[in-house]
Amino acid sequence: MAWQENAPRLGVVGATGVVGETFLNLIEERDYHFSELRLFASDASKGLKKKCADREWEVQTLGAGCFEGLDIVFFSSGDDISAEWAPQAVKAGAFAIDNSAAFRMDPHTDLIVPEVNGDLLPKLKRGERPGSAARIIANPNCSTIQLVVALKPLQDKFGLASVRVSSYQSVSGAGRNGIEELIEQTKVALEGEQPEKGPTFAKPIAFDCVPQIGSFSKEPEMLGFTSEEVKVMRETRKIMRLPNLYVSAFTIRVPTLNSHAETVWVELKKPGVSLAEVEGALRAGAGVELFPRDSGDYPTQAFASGQDPVYVGRVHKDPNDQTTWLMWVVSDNLRKGAALNGIQIAETIFASR
Ligand SMILES: NC(=O)c1ccc[n+]([C@@H]2O[C@H](COP(=O)([O-])OP(=O)(O)OC[C@H]3O[C@@H](n4cnc5c(N)ncnc54)[C@H](OP(=O)(O)O)[C@@H]3O)[C@@H](O)[C@H]2O)c1
Missing domain, CATH: 3.30.360.10 (Dihydrodipicolinate Reductase; domain 2)
Incomplete structure (x- = not known):
């Protein structure tokens, strides 16, 4: 059971897509602990229920204040949605782990594959890379x-x-x-x-x-x-x-x-x-x-x-x-090329909290 008090509070944007669903499967499989899970998708999926960790979670749409209180938001809805909403997640105090190409080549954004350059993550975690972009972490192309x-x-x-x-x-x-x-x-x-x-x-x-x-x-x-x-x-x-x-x-x-x-x-x-x-x-x-x-x-x-x-x-x-x-x-x-890489980043950021 992945739910645990005081564990990170997660958001998944694009939770009904193939990458988003892989995130949810991996959360279960890896027993990644969370204390809250908020799922987001387009208007077409509003109210849909998705299963994760023995519970059903209702899909919401993006809107003002939707990331308040979250620690990590995974983005897997495409470049435009990430460009607009990942900075909102950061403003709300979360890390944004982004699967889109929106921030990958931005010189102020780290593009991370934990096995290759995961040594950059502890600096982000300790806040040694100040600035809002430092809390957006880009997942590379698959x-x-x-x-x-x-x-x-x-x-x-x-x-x-x-x-x-x-x-x-x-x-x-x-x-x-x-x-x-x-x-x-x-x-x-x-x-x-x-x-x-x-x-x-x-x-x-x-x-x-x-x-x-x-x-x-x-x-x-x-x-x-x-x-x-x-x-x-x-x-x-x-x-x-x-x-x-x-x-x-x-x-x-x-x-x-x-x-x-x-x-x-x-x-x-x-x-x-x-x-x-x-x-x-x-x-x-x-x-x-x-x-x-x-x-x-x-x-x-x-x-x-x-x-x-x-x-x-x-x-x-x-x-x-x-x-x-x-x-x-x-x-x-869908795994190492997207969702798994994102979960590994999240596991590293919150490992020693
Ligand atoms: N597929 C891969 O192998 C792969 C690998 C690396 C990176 N990526 C990146 O990951 C992202 C998602 O890819 P995918 O393959 O999972 O695509 P997908 O199966 O087409 O899923 C797209 C997701 O985005 C959601 N979405 C669409 N419009 C939205 C809106 N206005 N607000 C919120 N959510 C919205 C969709 O919701 P609805 O179901 O409601 O339409 C769906 O959940 C893309 O940026 C892609 O480039 C994909």
């Missing part, structure tokens, strides 16, 4: 999170010279509408009809891959890249505190329901590193679970769904470039 968790042990042991990544991202990354669009279009395709483009993806997604996630960049130096690719590149540099790291990303939406996969080419600074050393570093990496090459096995997106780790497999050296290693990185985008 593809970025699993990438940096896998890169961190390699950076610590061998240094990173460059990173190239291509992603295979499930439809749940686009929220509940993305899941429904794939299912509906698949039914149409199985009837022998050509599905029409829906509102969520740039092209029909049933039985096809779409090499566009987000919109195309209008920045002169980023022409040809999508917004998702720009996020992965910039957020990786910020989280890893490597502002000059060469990172190049190509992101693809694939017709899988959940979890994202990535093929990653990592160029290490240290020459002459063996497979045993690379796998040893990954095996010891926080949040990483390794499928060693000699197992002959590797993770898949269906395997990773509903699981917490960032799985790494298919580790091998590029024969054309002795410092470049290839690996396959898979993780549940």
Whole structure:
């Protein structure tokens, strides 16, 4: 039972979405203690009841004073809602843990993956980073999170010279509408009809891959890249505190329901590193679970769904470039890519209170 007197008072904005629901599941699973839980969603969900920790909680809408008395508010309702309401949560005295992209690249906002740069959190907790923005903590993009968790042990042991990544991202990354669009279009395709483009993806997604996630960049130096690719590149540099790291990303939406996969080419600074050393570093990496090459096995997106780790497999050296290693990185985008990362941040902030 997660309810406990004097435990943090929580709010979840976007509680009816796929990330919000994952938050509620994780609160139960991890027995995360709270003394109050306030759920928020759009007008359409007002009055709906959601179960968490053996109780039903009524969904409310956002309004003046709605965060009063809360300690932490998780935001998972999109950029515009976070931009408007996360500062309101901070004004009300809460920490805002934000899944949207609204504050990620703001220089005054920390972008946190606990396994990588969680050392920044104690400063926030002790109030050593004054200012309202310091109480908004940004959760990175789902593809970025699993990438940096896998890169961190390699950076610590061998240094990173460059990173190239291509992603295979499930439809749940686009929220509940993305899941429904794939299912509906698949039914149409199985009837022998050509599905029409829906509102969520740039092209029909049933039985096809779409090499566009987000919109195309209008920045002169980023022409040809999508917004998702720009996020992965910039957020990786910020989280890893490597502002000059060469990172190049190509992101693809694939017709899988959940979890994202990535093929990653990592160029290490240290020459002459063996497979045993690379796998040893990954095996010891926080949040990483390794499928060693000699197992002959590797993770898949269906395997990773509903699981917490960032799985790494298919580790091998590029024969054309002795410092470049290839690996396959898979993780549940709703868990480590969103809700789990947020809960881990909350657990760190309130651990020693
Ligand atoms: N899906 C992922 O893998 C993932 C990963 C990382 C980050 N994120 C980010 O997390 C956020 C939520 O994503 P999602 O995938 O969970 O989307 P989703 O399934 O579409 O859920 C969206 C949520 O926002 C709520 N909402 C919409 N309008 C609102 C309003 N005016 N006021 C309050 N709540 C409102 C919806 O409520 P109703 O049900 O009432 O419409 C719903 O609860 C987005 O910012 C997304 O970029 C998602």
